[in-house]
Amino acid sequence: MSTSTVAPEIVAFARDVREALADLPADEVDDLTEGLEADLAESLAEDLRRTLPDPVAYAAELRAAAGLPTRAPSRGLWGGLADAWRDDVARTKEAITRSPALASALAFFVPLRPVWWIARAWVAIWISAAAYGDEQGFAFEPVWIVPLLGAIVVSVQWGRGLWQFPRLRGLLVVGNILAGVAFLPVTLSAYGNVDDDYVRAEYVDEGSYDVDGLAMSGEPVTNIYAYDAAGNPLTGVQLFDIEGKPLVPNRDVDTTSIQQTPATLETGAKVFNVYPLALTQMIWDEFGELVPDPDVDPAKLAAYANGPFLRVPAVQAPAAVQPTEPVAPLNE
Amino acid sequence: MDATQLLKGVLDVAVLAVVEDEDGYGYDVVRRLRAAGLEDVGEASVYGTLRRLYTAGALTSYVVPSEEGPHRKYYGINAQGRATLELQRKVWAEFSTTMNQLLEAA
Incomplete structure (x- = not known):
């Protein structure tokens, strides 16, 4: 079956499962997860009331059934931190799905994810442009348009799970978080810039209003x-x-x-x-x-x-209005 | 003792056994295993085992279109799968006999 008929939540789930297996060699991951989406679609269709399980637990089960050891714990400080983060995310996700209020809140925000994909690309490019002093309110110098479009494409493709960067994963996750943290300050800063321009423009403009006048x-x-x-x-x-x-x-x-x-x-x-x-x-x-x-x-x-004067000095005969081309004398 | 721990070692042979007589799709195999008494068998384990056995050449696979849902991927046993199953039946029989004797003697 074609992947286009697979529900997006299944695609996302399968992506999370593959991420949880990311420490395994790529061909091993392929063996374990080939056709995963189709299988999930099939098993979900068997029981309509069912929700998708926790992807990390699902991955652990795949791993165990294949006789593979659980995720190698000795992955150094960064690897350990990444694992802990993944576990926390998995637990949070599970807690959310168990609370109806949180789940419906999440259901509201999930369709808005593409907005964030574009916003984070904008934040990244805005910060880069600002480093060169090229930011202009919410926009930037035209040279940054091409990087912005590139960043949007990468961000959206990554968000959709179409482009994976296994080696850059940690970097991307940290970047994503930084973009989230920076979003508000950057927006305020951009808005502040716009505001300045706006006030200046308004001041000039107000010459036409009666209230200010000359x-x-x-x-x-x-x-x-x-x-x-x-x-x-x-x-x-x-x-x-x-x-x-x-x-x-x-x-x-x-x-x-x-x-x-x-x-x-x-x-x-x-x-x-x-x-x-x-x-x-x-x-x-x-x-x-x-x-x-x-x-x-x-x-x-x-x-x-x-007025301040009853009379002022007369203006001299208008020398300034003489033609620039001398008029030829009549008697020549 | 946790039965799910024991199950890990024998899931391959269990799956081969339930598709030996009749082809089955993933969820169907899960149901058959549960009906046979392996109530705690995990879905991911079964799907994963089916995929691995297929990749290893012990199963054949074909897709059956379904009108009301996604297409179903059926798995059937082949000659290599039967050979594997026979071998593992013997291994299991010997192992379980040994274990039974050990536990009864104790």
Whole structure:
């Protein structure tokens, strides 16, 4: 029968059994487990209520039935640690399957494993990119895209049990755990990067909002007083930026205590980019509300209305607008 | 004494014996062994033994399609398997006679 019809839990179980036999020579493992998936599918089909047994115990039984010794214990410190880890994992798995609540929680997370396969590839590449300072928020410099795709392929194939790396197993398991531990800090760090960019972008963007409006050297600009070439004050001057956006003053009355009155266009729209704007001095009343100051100095109001200067020096004859190509004299 | 320990040494001959008269698939062999009194026989042991005996050339194997479930892999004994079984029958008979005498005499 083809492997494609074998249930994924059987494939995973068979993989765990083979892992538990990994200390044996490869051909011995093949002898013991050849057709294991099909046999498991058959035995499960015989009794529908049955669940898969513990793979480590199953492997031990295969080993014993074949007259092979139990897993060689003298495998040095790392081998011993790996065995202990495997035993713990096996016991934990068994405990989980015995508790209905844990089992259903596990059943919920098992289909999400592919998400982790991709996430761990991303974590690995993100950390690598960060080591070169190439990370950009959740992403990185384009040169890292190819390693990322490669890491995803390897991670997913490993997760599906299609690619086994018997010699690198310990390294991969440790890497998997490290990726799990690093996932949260890396995500937070990546998010922090994004956040910075976001805040910066937003700050620039807010020039278009009424609330912020114009500023000069960081100080709010509450009004603009324009003078013509002769130096005389102008009224009703409409200002726009290079994109046609109205240049509106800073209208943060909380900070400036000055409230602008919008001008009305012929369309009926009330706009704030018509200068100079009529200003009202505001004050906090006893109820903590901003109200027009009833005792404002009339001279201040006059200055608000007339601007800082009654007249400014005239602009010299416009030398700058002369054509760059000299005009030929008429009498030649 | 744990019977499962004893079983390890004789599982090959037990499996050969239950497929001697009639071919069987894995779970079927498990059931026959249990019905014969080896209640504690493990499924993994039986499947593993079938695979090993097949690899060793003592069994033939063929797949029978099943309508309601996965296909069943049947195992049948062949000439080499019969020879192995006969040999091990004799070994077992001698061994068990020796053991019985030893235990009764004690």
